[in-house]
Amino acid sequence: MVNYSDKIREISKRLLKDCKVDMIIGFRKGSVPMMNEPHFARTAEDVDELVWDSNCGINLANYLTDRKEKIGVAAKGCDSRNIVTHILENKIKREQLTIIGVPCKGMIDKRKIAGLVEGEVLEVTEDEEQINVKSSGGKKSFKKTEVLQENCAVCIHRNPVVYDEMVAEPVPEQTDVDRYEDVRKIEEMDPEQRWAYFDDLFKECIRCYACRNACPLCYCPTCFVDEAKPQWVGKSQDPIDIRTFHFLRAYHCAGRCTDCGACQRACPVGINMRMLTKKLEKDCKDLYNWEAGLTLDSRPPLDFYRPDDPEDFIK
Amino acid sequence: MGVEPGRLQFSWISSAESTKFVDVVTKVTEAVKTLGPNQRFVKKEAKVA
Numbered sequence A: 001m002v003n004y005s006d007k008i009r010e011i012s013k014r015l016l017k018d019c020k021v022d023m024i025i026g027f028r029k030g031s032v033p034m035m036n037e038p039h040f041a042r043t044a045e046d047v048d049e050l051v052w053d054s055n056c057g058i059n060l061a062n063y064l065t066d067r068k069e070k071i072g073v074a075a076k077g078c079d080s081r082n083i084v085t086h087i088l089e090n091k092i093k094r095e096q097l098t099i100i101g102v103p104c105k106g107m108i109d110k111r112k113i114a115g116l117v118e119g120e121v122l123e124v125t126e127d128e129e130q131i132n133v134k135s136s137g138g139k140k141s142f143k144k145t146e147v148l149q150e151n152c153a154v155c156i157h158r159n160p161v162v163y164d165e166m167v168a169e170p171v172p173e174q175t176d177v178d179r180y181e182d183v184r185k186i187e188e189m190d191p192e193q194r195w196a197y198f199d200d201l202f203k204e205c206i207r208c209y210a211c212r213n214a215c216p217l218c219y220c221p222t223c224f225v226d227e228a229k230p231q232w233v234g235k236s237q238d239p240i241d242i243r244t245f246h247f248l249r250a251y252h253c254a255g256r257c258t259d260c261g262a263c264q265r266a267c268p269v270g271i272n273m274r275m276l277t278k279k280l281e282k283d284c285k286d287l288y289n290w291e292a293g294l295t296l297d298s299r300p301p302l303d304f305y306r307p308d309d310p311e312d313f314i315k
Numbered sequence B: 001m002g003v004e005p006g007r008l009q010f011s012w013i014s015s016a017e018s019t020k021f022v023d024v025v026t027k028v029t030e031a032v033k034t035l036g037p038n039q040r041f042v043k044k045e046a047k048v049a
C-alpha cells in the first residue's frame, strides 16, 4: 500500500498544478497509531503529507457535503458508494469531483489489535498482507485478514464504483463471504430476546453522537436528536432514549447505508450500532434487490415508487 | 428491536373508506388490548433522591 501513497501524491500534485481541483481530500498520519485523519491538501507541501494504508477507515464522503469547490477525493469502495449517494441526494455535484479510486483490501480494527497486544500500542507498520505491531509489552505480527474491521471482512464492493483515475489495478472482490450471519441470528430471536440483545448492545452508549458525526449520511443541518421544538426524543441517558436515538438514526440510513463502518469505528466505547443498519441493508437487498450507492442511474428504493414494490405488510 | 409483532400494524386506507377505517381501528385496538399494557419504550419515572 506504500505505492498507493506515492501514486495518490503524484495524482494529487498533477490535479492541483493543472488547476483541475482546488483541494484534495485524503488522509494523513494521525497523532497516535492506527488513527489516520482526513487531510485537506491545497498546496504541494500539503500533498506530501497524504498517506494511504490500512488505517483509512474514516469515510471521506462525509467531508464533501455541500462543498462548493472543485475537489479531488481519494475513495475506497465504500467511500465511492457514499459519494454516489451524496450525488443522488444533491449534496455534491459529480462535475465538482475528481475521484481518485483506491482499490481496498480492508481496513484494520484498531480496537481488536489493541486487545491482542500487551500494553500500549506504540507503532503499527504493514507489509503487503502482514500487520506488525510494536507495543510497550513487545512486538507482534498478525495476518491482515485476521485483524480486519468487521465490515471489511464481509465487504463485497472493495473497488470504487465511480472514479476518474485509479491508483492501482482493481483487487479481486470477495465472493465467498456470508454478509448477514449476525443479522440472521437476531432475526431468529423472539421479541424478548431481541429486546434484551439491544439493551445489552447499547448499555455503554454515552450518547456522544460520534457515530452520527462520522456517518456521511447524517448531514441534516439539525439532527432530530438536537431539535427542541418539537423535541422528538428525550435527551437523557435513559436506555429508552438511547435506543430511540439509535433506531431512528438507523432508519434514516435505510437504503443509503453502505456498511462502511465509519460509525462503529468512531465509537469511543466500541458499540456495534451497525447491527441496526445492517438489518435494514439486508431488507433492502431482500425486498428491493437494492444495494446503496452502486449506480448513479437509479433512485434508492425509499424515494421511488414502483408498482411491484412489496406490500405484504400492509393489511 | 423487540417490540411484539401485533403491536405495530400497517394499513392503507383512503379518505373515502370510512368504514374500513373504523374496522381497522377496532381490530387494532382489540389486538393491542389482548397484548396488555406496553412495557417497551416506556421510560421509568426518574427517581428523586
Ligand code: SF4
Binding pocket: A204, A205, A206, A207, A208, A209, A210, A211, A212, A266, A267, A268, A269, A270, A271, A273
Ligand atoms: S459513538 Fe458510541 S457512545 Fe457515542 S452515541 Fe454513538 S454508540 Fe453512543
Ligand code: SF4
Binding pocket: A059, A214, A215, A216, A217, A253, A256, A257, A258, A259, A260, A261, A262, A263, A264, A274, A277
Ligand atoms: S450508518 Fe455507519 S456504516 Fe452506514 S453509511 Fe453511516 S457510517 Fe457508514
